[in-house]
Amino acid sequence: MIPLAHFMLISAALFCIGLYAVLSKRNAIMILIGIEFMLNAAILNFVAFGKYDKLHMGGQLFALFAIVLAAAAVAVSLAIILNVYTYYKNIDPTVIDQLRD
Amino acid sequence: MNIEQIVFYFFAASVLLSAFMVVFIKNMVRSIFLFFVTLFSMAGLFVFALADFIAVTQLIVYVGGMLVLMIFAFLLSSKTILNKSEVKESNLLGLHHIPGLFIALLFFLILFITIYQANPDQLSWVNNSENVIQVxxxxxxxxxxxxxxxxxxxxxxxxxxxxxxxxxxxxxxxxxxxx
Missing domain, CATH: 1.20.5 (Single alpha-helices involved in coiled-coils or other helix-helix interfaces)
Known part of the structure; x- marks a missing residue:
């Protein structure tokens, strides 16, 4: 029997690693990986608490929905990254600082 | 310490270690493949929360779909990064990393204190709940x-x-x- 606090600690650590990647990376794909870490940390919390909800399965089903949302987000954002690369020849988000042509 | 705890903490250590290495390794191809390891071990942790279907979905969606997409996007977009990968090796922890590191550490401290004070294992609906998922x-x-x-x-x-x-x-x- 694993205590619930350990699940929460692991997901907190993973969330903070993702936060660091989002804040300090100079590459759009690494920022995307950081966002995926944060989403995975949230999913771990959902699943860990969903163990105590056998009748309605709220935690596990919302973890499922979150995985689908993450997949959709990654597909769209990778398409945007490819477009940005064809336009700027660079995917460093500190360089790309204008929306107009 | 029984076998369940040993395997759980092995998966936990693997998640955290590979996540650290994803963030701190300079070579981007290696960090994307280490991201693969993180997601795999995460699926292992889901199994320990008795969510085997979520674990399999994680393997199929993340590892099967998303990671291939990410490697494709990396190979299509980062020719300049691949070329000058040796130049950036020298400064392991540059100055621009420090604010992010600071914020992440402080946020972890906040979360740690919150979890410690919330004490989720003593909650009433966790302790004497009737509808806990059995193994x-x-x-x-x-x-x-x-x-x-x-x-x-x-x-x-x-x-x-x-x-x-x-x-x-x-x-x-x-x-x-x-x-």
């Missing part, structure tokens, strides 16, 4: 019944949203003369 339960049965009754509207909305996102992504990634 020998068939969770896929419960998931299927709930997906078709209680969570039908979120299920439909998410399927339409996924279709919209995939059509939009393929439209965005299409090669055109004028974007």
């Amino acid at each position: 020998n339960d068939n969770t896929i049965h419960f998931i299927g019944v709930n997906l078709m009754t209680r969570y039908l509207i979120p299920f439909e909305i998410i399927s339409v949203l996924l279709m919209m996102a995939l059509i939009g992504a393929s439209h965005l990634a299409r090669r055109e003369k004028k974007i």
Whole structure:
């Protein structure tokens, strides 16, 4: 029997690693990986608490929905990254600082 | 310390270690492949929360779909990074990393104190709850019944949203003369 606090600690650590990647990376794909870490940390919390909800399965089903949302987000954002690369020849988000042509 | 705890903490250590290495390794191809290891071990942790269906979905969606997509995007977009990968090796922890590191550490401190004070193992609905998932339960049965009754509207909305996102992504990634 694993205590619930350990699940929460692991997901907190993973969330903070993702936060660091989002804040300090100079590459759009690494920022995307950081966002995926944060989403995975949230999913771990959902699943860990969903163990105590056998009748309605709220935690596990919302973890499922979150995985689908993450997949959709990654597909769209990778398409945007490819477009940005064809336009700027660079995917460093500190360089790309204008929306107009 | 029984075998369950040993395997759980092994997976936990593998998640955290590979996540650290993803963030701190300079070589981007290696860090994307280490991201693979993190997601795999995460699926292992899901199994220990008795969510085997979520673990399999994680393996199929993340490892099977998303990671291949990410490697493709990396190979298509980062020719300049691949070329000058040796130049950046020298400064392991540059000055611009420090604010992010600071904020992440402070946020972890906040979360740690919150978890310590919330003390989730002593909550009443966790301790004397009747409907805890047992190890020998068939969770896929419960998931299927709930997906078709209680969570039908979120299920439909998410399927339409996924279709919209995939059509939009393929439209965005299409090669055109004028974007």
